[in-house]
Amino acid sequence: VDEELTMDFVFAPPPASSVAVYGDTRRFPVRRIFCVGRNYAAHAREMGRDPEREPPFFFMKPADAVVDSGAVVPYPAQTENLHHEIELVVALKKGGANVTPEGARDLVFGYGVGIDLTRRDLQLQARDAGRPWDWGKGFDFSAPCAPLHRIEETGWLQSGRIWLSVDGVTRQDADISQLIWNVAEVISAISQSMRVEAGDLIFTGTPEGVGALAPGAEVRGGIDRLGEIALTIGPPASR
Numbered sequence: 593v594d595e596e597l598t599m600d601f602v603f604a605p606p607p608a609s610s611v612a613v614y615g616d617t618r619r620f621p622v623r624r625i626f627c628v629g630r631n632y633a634a635h636a637r638e639m640g641r642d643p644e645r646e647p648p649f650f651f652m653k654p655a656d657a658v659v660d661s662g663a664v665v666p667y668p669a670q671t672e673n674l675h676h677e678i679e680l681v682v683a684l685k686k687g688g689a690n691v692t693p694e695g696a697r698d699l700v701f702g703y704g705v706g707i708d709l710t711r712r713d714l715q716l717q718a719r720d721a722g723r724p725w726d727w728g729k730g731f732d733f734s735a736p737c738a739p740l741h742r743i744e745e746t747g748w749l750q751s752g753r754i755w756l757s758v759d760g761v762t763r764q765d766a767d768i769s770q771l772i773w774n775v776a777e778v779i780s781a782i783s784q785s786m787r788v789e790a791g792d793l794i795f796t797g798t799p800e801g802v803g804a805l806a807p808g809a810e811v812r813g814g815i816d817r818l819g820e821i822a823l824t825i826g827p828p829a830s831r
């Protein structure tokens with residue numbers, strides 16, 4: 593070990609956040625989690641907004657909000673309206689700034705199925721008060737993500753069914769071809785504002801049909817060619 597490169601910390605740094613990789617024992621290290629707001633027209637309308645007039649906008653979750661498929665997610669504190677949002681997740685293997693939509697393809701490691709768990713009551717209070725969305729979006733366990741599928745395996749995804757069910761009842765059922773801003777455009781847009789980096793995950797937005805989850809809910813979702821995600825909503829976490 594090169595002494596010059598050995599860093600001392602005042603306490604042990606936390607373990608890297610990570611997501612499983614399909615068919616690989618190694619995991620994908622998560623650097624940041626970007627999320628796109630209102631990226632399907634019908635969902636923008638159900639949230640009371642006009643989808644035609646908006647350029648893409650973003651919010652973030654902490655990297656350690658990721659949770660593997662199969663987890664029991666404790667019902668979060670300070671909400672009475674926990675919502676599911678099934679989303680196509682894009683994982684980056686390379687960084688870049690000011691990339692074009694064409695160039696963005698070179699940065700993609702692969703895709704996954706994710707759920708943007710949302711404390712909808714806190715998010716809407718914040719939205720309507722002109723405050724940040726963080727408390728509604730970036731809480732513990734708020735970014736479940738199924739194993740990532742490599743782009744070499746899936747090819748460039750342009751379409752495919754995206755769906756979510758709760759206790760066996762379908763709640764969300766759409767197609768990723770309905771994204772207002774597609775994956776390449778989303779990566780390009782983020783990179784105009786800040787560098788994207790290897791390890792970044794991007795939750796690309798949810799279609800219509802978002803709704804509430806109660807403790808005990810069994811949540812399943814999937815995207816064609818990317819497999820499925822499953823979650824159980826547990827009792828409130830004891831803190």
Ligand code: MN
Pocket residue numbers: 627628629677679708795797798
């Ligand atoms: Mn979302």
